[in-house]
Amino acid sequence: MPDPGSDSGPQHGGLTRILQLPRVMRFALSTTWSAAPVLLLTTVLLQLVSAATLVVQLLAGRRLLSGLLKNEESLSRLTPILVVLLVAFAVASMIAVSTSGLQHLLSERVSEYSMRRVLEAATTTELLDFESAELHNRLQRALMNAGSRPTQMTLGLVNVLSSLASSAALSIALIYLSAPLFAVAVVGSIPIWFLGLNASRALYDFAVRQTEPDRQRMYVQLLLTSRDQAKEVRAYLLGPVMLRRWRKLYSERIADLSSILRARVVRGLVGVLLTTAVLGLTLGVIVWMITHHRLSLSSAAAATAGLLLLSRQLQGLSSGVTSLYESALFMQDFQEFASRPEAVSGRHRWRSSRPAVSSPGAAPRLLPFDRLDVEDVSFRYPAGGRDALEHVSLQLRAGEVIALVGANGSGKSTLAKLIAGLYPPTGGTVRWNGHPYDVLDGDQVRAQLAVLFQDFIKFQFSVYENIALGRPGEHLLGNEDAVDRAADAAGAAELIARLPQGLQTQLGPQFVGGSELSGGQWQRIALARAAYRDSPVVILDEPTAALDPIAEASLFSHSRSIFRGKSVVLISHRFGSVRQADRIYVLNNGRIVEQGTHEQLTALNGEYATMYEAQRSSLIGDGASGL
Numbered sequence: 001m002p003d004p005g006s007d008s009g010p011q012h013g014g015l016t017r018i019l020q021l022p023r024v025m026r027f028a029l030s031t032t033w034s035a036a037p038v039l040l041l042t043t044v045l046l047q048l049v050s051a052a053t054l055v056v057q058l059l060a061g062r063r064l065l066s067g068l069l070k071n072e073e074s075l076s077r078l079t080p081i082l083v084v085l086l087v088a089f090a091v092a093s094m095i096a097v098s099t100s101g102l103q104h105l106l107s108e109r110v111s112e113y114s115m116r117r118v119l120e121a122a123t124t125t126e127l128l129d130f131e132s133a134e135l136h137n138r139l140q141r142a143l144m145n146a147g148s149r150p151t152q153m154t155l156g157l158v159n160v161l162s163s164l165a166s167s168a169a170l171s172i173a174l175i176y177l178s179a180p181l182f183a184v185a186v187v188g189s190i191p192i193w194f195l196g197l198n199a200s201r202a203l204y205d206f207a208v209r210q211t212e213p214d215r216q217r218m219y220v221q222l223l224l225t226s227r228d229q230a231k232e233v234r235a236y237l238l239g240p241v242m243l244r245r246w247r248k249l250y251s252e253r254i255a256d257l258s259s260i261l262r263a264r265v266v267r268g269l270v271g272v273l274l275t276t277a278v279l280g281l282t283l284g285v286i287v288w289m290i291t292h293h294r295l296s297l298s299s300a301a302a303a304t305a306g307l308l309l310l311s312r313q314l315q316g317l318s319s320g321v322t323s324l325y326e327s328a329l330f331m332q333d334f335q336e337f338a339s340r341p342e343a344v345s346g347r348h349r350w351r352s353s354r355p356a357v358s359s360p361g362a363a364p365r366l367l368p369f370d371r372l373d374v375e376d377v378s379f380r381y382p383a384g385g386r387d388a389l390e391h392v393s394l395q396l397r398a399g400e401v402i403a404l405v406g407a408n409g410s411g412k413s414t415l416a417k418l419i420a421g422l423y424p425p426t427g428g429t430v431r432w433n434g435h436p437y438d439v440l441d442g443d444q445v446r447a448q449l450a451v452l453f454q455d456f457i458k459f460q461f462s463v464y465e466n467i468a469l470g471r472p473g474e475h476l477l478g479n480e481d482a483v484d485r486a487a488d489a490a491g492a493a494e495l496i497a498r499l500p501q502g503l504q505t506q507l508g509p510q511f512v513g514g515s516e517l518s519g520g521q522w523q524r525i526a527l528a529r530a531a532y533r534d535s536p537v538v539i540l541d542e543p544t545a546a547l548d549p550i551a552e553a554s555l556f557s558h559s560r561s562i563f564r565g566k567s568v569v570l571i572s573h574r575f576g577s578v579r580q581a582d583r584i585y586v587l588n589n590g591r592i593v594e595q596g597t598h599e600q601l602t603a604l605n606g607e608y609a610t611m612y613e614a615q616r617s618s619l620i621g622d623g624a625s626g627l
């Protein structure tokens with residue numbers, strides 16, 4: 001089975017794979033059981049009944065044939081046997097019909113269960129893990145396979161269960177009719193199984209090998225098909241270049257796949273030849289036994305029918321096991337991912353099951369918010385060659401507004417994510433009310449923070465939901481008044497009033513009836529979401545980047561009232577906003593190089609003063625003097 005921490009999975013020989021079958025089978029059964037226990041039980045029961053009907057049909061057929069051949073039984077004595085035969089046939093056929101419906105339903109349930117586990121794992125995966133290509137490869141395989149593999153596994157499982165039950169029943173009947181014949185048929189079919197299993201592993205290895213190129217191809221596909229990218233692709237005439245890239249990646253995939261499929265077809269053909277040889281051998285043994293009076297004609301006829309049935313069941317078993325093995329390789333791969341996301345990076349994680357803040361006992365108290373301290377914090381991205389933050393310290397006290405300023409890439413957004421508890425520092429500590437983040441429950445801390453990111457989500461939902469999602473713990477509906485107040489505070493009330501259905505207007509033209517907003521209007525909605533969250537600490541990363549000057553001025557004259565009583569971390573390149581902060585921290589190459597009030601920093605005549613002066617003089621030409 002694949003190792004959850006590796007992207008390639010171990011290599012095993014054919015015998016090891018056969019030995020793994022019970023484990024694969026157990027895994028398939030336990031997954032299906034977790035997803036749909038009643039459906040699985042019903043299916044198993046039906047397969048057992050169906051297997052029993054096979055034996056009944058076979059033995060009743062033999063009894064009927066023997067009576068007819070001896071020509072000594074009256075029709076009235078044969079009639080009950082005929083009825084038994086017909087009833088057994090009808091029951092088997094009815095079970096076959098209902099099994100297909102059950103299988104369909106079972107597959108859907110297993111698909112839903114598997115996809116849900118992948119999505120749950122994805123939502124609880126730490127933000128830092130999304131920086132790792134390995135996580136994306138595994139996630140990609142999980143998502144790709146969660147759709148089709150559960151169906152394949154369920155079909156494989158039902159086939160295996162039904163073939164196993166039928167083969168066992170037929171074997172008993174055949175041993176009763178002629179043990180040597182049975183031995184020839186079973187021993188002859190063993191090599192066919194090995195062939196199928198080898199092919200399964202080759203396909204799995206192919207999928208692992210192709211995950212990264214597949215992701216690259218899908219990325220290019222997204223560039224060619226998504227609404228957000230469409231304008232730039234057209235403006236730069238990128239279509240043909242991207243298409244060529246996409247075709248190259250696809251051709252490489254097809255070339256890799258075709259060599260595997262060729263080998264698979266060859267194995268299949270060898271399998272057919274072997275099956276035919278086994279059948280020929282057994283029929284030869286039957287003829288020999290009849291001519292040497294070792295088998296009566298009626299037993300021979302029943303045994304031939306039984307052997308043909310057994311051969312079909314064994315073929316079903318072989319293909320069932322193959323598809324079970326193949327799908328279980330993929331399923332187990334992503335279920336291990338789903339149950340152990342931390343195996344991806346093994347880095348420090350938040351404690352996840354701390355008692356709630358309000359519960360009595362030793363749990364550190366998060367409320368009321370008193371202070372947040374960043375102490376000598378360093379941070380390096382997994383893919384980064386150097387530290388994005390080095391020995392950074394700052395304080396935020398209740399009710400304060402602090403600002404982070406600095407050139408592009410100086411580390412402001414990274415610091416904001418550390419303050420928000422989204423990344424764990426690689427050195428130093430972040431404390432909430434004096435408690436280090438790593439002894440607190442991450443979800444509890446994040447519940448006390450509102451963050452407005454530079455690239456906030458534009459939910460393609462209604463305006464109301466866009467704002468109400470600020471407090472996902474609450475029932476989304478029925479909070480119109482509070483949502484209205486947040487919209488008003490963020491300067492979005494007027495734009496909402498102009499929308500066709502006000503708060504209930506669907507946003508984004510991807511869905512029927514959706515209205516699109518401008519960048520600045522979207523920003524006001526995102527700001528309303530942050531205000532609606534009503535958390536003691538608010539982090540605003542470039543909250544006014546898309547706002548027009550009047551809206552920006554209005555936002556900052558109102559910011560104290562929007563976030564009245566809150567503690568605010570503000571990141572901005574606009575000094576008109578920054579100057580109102582209680583304390584300003586200036587970052588340069590991941591370090592804090594200056595700190596103080598606007599007046600102190602301009603008097604210092606250092607980096608802040610230079611940046612401020614540069615912005616001021618660039619605006620003075622336009623007649624702006626507000627800085």
Ligand SMILES: Nc1ncnc2c1ncn2[C@@H]1O[C@H](COP(=O)(O)OP(=O)(O)OP(=O)(O)O)[C@@H](O)[C@H]1O
Binds near residue numbers: 409
């Ligand atoms: N996901 C990442 N992986 C690796 N390095 C990163 C990642 N994100 C940011 N960096 C690096 O970390 C440094 C700080 O980036 P950050 O986004 O914090 O800067 P910033 O001050 O917010 O910049 P800006 O003003 O442009 O928004 C940069 O050198 C950047 O290249």
